[in-house]
Amino acid sequence: MHVAHLSLHNFRSYADIDVALEPGVCAFVGRNGQGKTNLVEAIDYLSRLSSHRVASDAPMIRAGAERAIVRASVVRDGRTAVLEVQMNPGKANQARVNRSPLPRAREIVGLVRTVVFSPEDLTLVKGDPSDRRKFLDDLMMLRTPRLAGLKADYDRVLKQRNTLLKTAGNARRGSASQEGALDTLVVWDEHLARLGAELLVERIRLVDALRPYLGKAYQTVARGASRDDADLAHKPSFDLSDAIVEHAAIEAALLAEIERRRKDELDRGISLVGPHRDELVLSLGSTEARLPVKGYASHGESWSFALALKLASYDLLRSDGDDPILILDDVFAELDTQRRAQLAELVSGAEQVLVTAAVPEDVPAALAGVRYRVGDGAVTREEDGSP
Template identity: 80%
Template sequence: MYVSHLTLHDFRSYAAADVALEPGVTAFIGRNGQGKTNLVEAIDYLSRLASHRVATDAPLIRAGADRAVVRASVVRDGRTAVLEVELNPGKANRARINRSPLPRARELIGLVRTVVFSPEDLTLVKGDPSDRRRFLDDLLVLRTPRLAGVRADYDRVLRQRNSLLKTARMSRGALDTLGVWDAHLARTGAEVLAERLALVDALRPYVGKAYETVARGATRDDADIEYKPSFDLEGRTSRDDLTEALLAEVERRRGDEVDRGISLVGPHRDELLLRLGDLPVKGYASHGESWSFALALRLASYDLLRADGDDPILILDDVFAELDTERRAQLADLVAGAEQVLVTAAVGADVPEALAGVRYLVGGGEVVRE
């Protein structure tokens, strides 16, 4: 799988951009603020309908524009499809395949798969639990696109339930209505929970293998991940059992939730634990070890997606400037064989020799092949 052409209209800093791409390595070289990351961000957005840099779509629209369009020709097994998404702030986004409209924009998700390495990856290790939950959910949706709908349903139920909890102490009617939303929370939450548990089990061996590769002197037994739910599951993993368990725990915590006006049980409160040996990575690992673990998580994602039968597009967004010479070389050697690798860097010297390929110079709103 690779992108052969990218077209942008009013996306980020570009009023218009038109870039031909090839399999193999393509590097976008330009000073900070010139728009090189905007190009790869657009391709990643087509993959997940989300940015790896910002939480909402509004910053993706060029200042003064009403909407933005991202269009890409994607080649898979020798066949080309044109994927397009129109970003409309405050309204529903619209999507097309080969110019034909889709009923929902999220039906684009997973048609092109990307794995992004970026300086923000350090938050996977040092950031809040929400960063690690987002990492799992993004990977889940890429592997099984229908889960985007399940995740959206859970978020909707959670917002409604939290709204009721804020008024439950003052309103008997709100308290009576909670039971209906408890059932919805348990049903959708159990599906998210079951899928995350299965994903962590599938990802774990890849994380150990990747960490051994990128960390000097490490073995694959050094790095481990574990899913920690918001309550004890007592070994339950099936969707039906998890639904019952979530519902029982919600009922048990009812008083606490009403007092605090917020939902305290469910996947939105869970955590992905990262360990080196017997110690948690967060708070104990050195800066170098933290970077190695973050890289291992991304490499493990890539390997898992490849094991599913697809070769994802790898995006290395300004990541080499954050790494020492040894880790640069290790990462470059690991990804050089991917079907398509897109690299951004401030200067050409930051791109390792193993990733020599097509180069574009980015500056002044132009993208010019070197």
């Protein structure tokens, strides 16, 4: 899989730009602030309908513009498809495939697959649990695009349930408005438990599938490490036996916990139980003495773990039969010489690798390929991408 052509309209710093791309390595080189990352961010956005840099669409729309359009020609198994997303602030986004509108924008998720390496990856290790949940859910939806609908349905139910909790919690005890809200809340409890159980099952399966790839990747990028040194585990927001993996059993356990925490939820006006409060626990060390990466790992170990997570994602997606597009966004400036060489060697065989760098020297020799100069609002292809 590779992107053969990228067109942007009012996306970030670009009013209009068209860039022809090649399989193999495409390196975008230019000073900071010239728009290198904007190019690869657009491709990643087509993959997941989200950015690795910001949490909402608004910052990606050019100042003063009403909407932005990202369009790419994607080649997969010898066939070309044109994917397009129109970003509409305050309204639903629109997506098209070969100029035919999709019923919902989220149906474009997974038609092009990307794995991004960037300085922001460190938040996977040092950031909030929400960063790790997003990592899991993005990977889950890339592997199985229909799960984007499940996640959207869960988020909708969660929002509605939180509104009811606030209404019931603020109403006078025993009043008609409180009783009505509590009666309605029971229905939304069931919706949350059903959808939450589905989401939990998928996350548990994903963590189990990712674990062996993580160990192998960490052994590769960390000096002197073995494949048993790195581990990850899914930790639900409530006690759940490791033996419980079936949807019906998880749904029943989730519903029981919701009922147990009813008073706390009404007092706080938010849902305290469900996948939206789960954690992905990352740990290092021998099986007998594992420690959480967050708070215990050195800066170098944290970087190695973050890189290993992304490499494991790439290998897992490849095991599904696809070769995702790899995006290395200004990542080499953050690595020492040995890790640069290791990472470059690991990814050099991908069908397409998109690299951004401030100076040519930041692009390892193993990733020589087509080079583009980015500056003054223009993207210019150079004749020779070799160092």
